[in-house]
Amino acid sequence: MNLTLDIHPEVAEALQHRLAVVALESTIITHGLPWPENLEMARKTEAIIREHGAVPATIAILNGRPTIGLTDSQLEELAQARDVVKVSRRDIGVVIATGRHGATTVAGTMLLADRAGIKVFVTGGIGGVHRQAQQTMDISADLQELSRTPVAVVCAGAKSILDLGLTLEYLETQGVPVIGLDTDHFPAFYTRSSGFSVDLRLDIAQAAAAMRAHWGMGISGGLVMANPIPEAAALDKEYIDGIISAALQDADRQGIKGKETTPFLLGRIKELSGGKSLAANLALVYHNAARGAELAVAYANMEQA
Numbered sequence: 001m002n003l004t005l006d007i008h009p010e011v012a013e014a015l016q017h018r019l020a021v022v023a024l025e026s027t028i029i030t031h032g033l034p035w036p037e038n039l040e041m042a043r044k045t046e047a048i049i050r051e052h053g054a055v056p057a058t059i060a061i062l063n064g065r066p067t068i069g070l071t072d073s074q075l076e077e078l079a080q081a082r083d084v085v086k087v088s089r090r091d092i093g094v095v096i097a098t099g100r101h102g103a104t105t106v107a108g109t110m111l112l113a114d115r116a117g118i119k120v121f122v123t124g125g126i127g128g129v130h131r132q133a134q135q136t137m138d139i140s141a142d143l144q145e146l147s148r149t150p151v152a153v154v155c156a157g158a159k160s161i162l163d164l165g166l167t168l169e170y171l172e173t174q175g176v177p178v179i180g181l182d183t184d185h186f187p188a189f190y191t192r193s194s195g196f197s198v199d200l201r202l203d204i205a206q207a208a209a210a211m212r213a214h215w216g217m218g219i220s221g222g223l224v225m226a227n228p229i230p231e232a233a234a235l236d237k238e239y240i241d242g243i244i245s246a247a248l249q250d251a252d253r254q255g256i257k258g259k260e261t262t263p264f265l266l267g268r269i270k271e272l273s274g275g276k277s278l279a280a281n282l283a284l285v286y287h288n289a290a291r292g293a294e295l296a297v298a299y300a301n302m303e304q305a
Contacts, residue, residue, distance in 0.1 A: 005116055008069025011057045015117050018303050020054035020296035023068075023113035023121040023151070028285070029058075029075070030084040030103040031263060032124075033278075039079040041282060043072070045289045049122070052293030057118060059109045061087060061095050061102035068116045078103065088141045106153065107145035110222065114149050119211065119299060121151050122292035124285050125189040126224065128158040128167030130261065131248065138261070139170065146222045147174035152211050152299075154225040154292035156284040157187035157194060161244055161265045164194045171224065172199075177214065178224045179207055181291055187228040190235040190280045198226055204291070208298035227291045233283030235276060243272045 007015075014021050024045060029038045046056035057069040060078055070078065078084065078101065085095050087102035089111055095102035104112060106123050113121050127140025140162075146153065158167045168186060171178055178186065180198035188194035202210060207225055214223060228234075247268040256264045269277045 005112070006062075006065045006067045007116060008057065008067075008071065011055055011069035011116075014055040018300060020293065020300040021057050021118050021120070022049045022054045022289070022292050022296045023109055023116075023118045024049075024056055024058040024289075025106060025109040025121075025123050026058055026060040026070075026078060026103040027086055027105050028124060029079050030081065031086055032266070032281075035080055039076055041285070042075050042079065045122075045285060048286055048289040049293045052290050052297070054120075054293035054296045057113070057116070059104050059112050061085075061092070061100070061104070063101065064096045064099035066092070066096065066112050066115075068112065068118070089145060090141070106142040107140075110142075110145045110149045110151045110153065113151050119151060120154065120292055120296040122154045122285075122288045124155065124281060124288065125157055125159040126153060126155050127262070128162040128164065129170055131161075131163045138257075143167070143170050143174065143176075146171065146176045146224065148221055150215050150220060150222055152207075152223045152225050152295065154181070154227055154288050154295060156189050156229050156288060157226050158189065159262065159266075160188040160190055160194070160240065161248070161262065161269070164188060164196060168196055174221070175219070176221055176224060177210070178226060179210060181207060181225055181227045181295075183226065183228050185228070186226055188237075189284065190229065190240045190277060191237045192228040192231060192234050193237075204294050204298050208295055208302055211299055212302055225292075225295065227284075227288050229280060229284040230287050233280050233287075235273075235280050240269075240273070240277070243269055243277070246272055
């Protein structure tokens with residue numbers, strides 16, 4: 001079995017010349033948005049990364065082939081595909097062996113990005129410790145991946161349906177730096193602040209230097225680069241907290257558990273907010289893409305110096 005990566009020629013050339021490359025996940029395409037909005041989002045996100053001087057590399061598994069950087073036709077195929085497997089670390093081998101399409105989560109994208117040599121990854125929000133995790137033990141694989149895979153993850157914090165305090169405690173225990181990009185506050189996805197602080201506030205150049213020093217000391221694992229949603233797109237905290245609470249109650253009444261929890265909650269929040277949560281989600285993804293590209297360029301420049 002040939003287990004090499006299929007790397008898009010543009011991405012491969014950029015990596016060969018140590019230019020800026022930004023990894024992108026694919027579950028937001030297959031599980032986050034409906035057709036054709038998902039394709040429009042994927043294309044716009046890649047365009048923003050290019051506008052800021054980096055090469056985008058959307059990551060997925062296509063017909064059992066780990067693919068780093070999708071062509072436009074592959075993006076469209078994935079956006080319309082049905083029964084695409086949601087791929088975290090544990091699923092990668094199975095999906096490759098069975099020749100299926102797989103859309104990578106934060107954890108799955110980090111792993112494949114690292115295998116390809118990509119150091120910056122942009123997503124919406126990382127997973128984390130779920131509420132009532134003391135009983136359910138529901139903790140996202142994203143957190144453990146951050147503890148062992150050397151990729152910087154640019155995100156609008158963690159999804160606000162989670163227990164953000166416990167998520168930050170877990171990251172601290174696992175030795176993962178949580179850096180605020182020009183902010184002192186850990187964002188809560190739809191809002192600019194969760195009420196918790198980041199470990200350190202840095203600008204883009206300082207954050208790139210921190211990545212280089214972190215890995216240069218032989219420290220394994222990634223870094224969280226927390227980037228708040230733009231102020232104009234942020235939702236009122238009391239408003240969205242009320243909607244999240246109602247969605248959580250609905251999930252509990254319907255017995256929604258495990259891996260079905262997050263997609264159910266995000267869908268219900270979209271319904272209860274009349275689409276406001278989706279607009280905020282798109283705004284933060286595009287903002288993360290711009291900042292992530294800037295970070296990748298700064299890091300590449302340091303590596304080339």
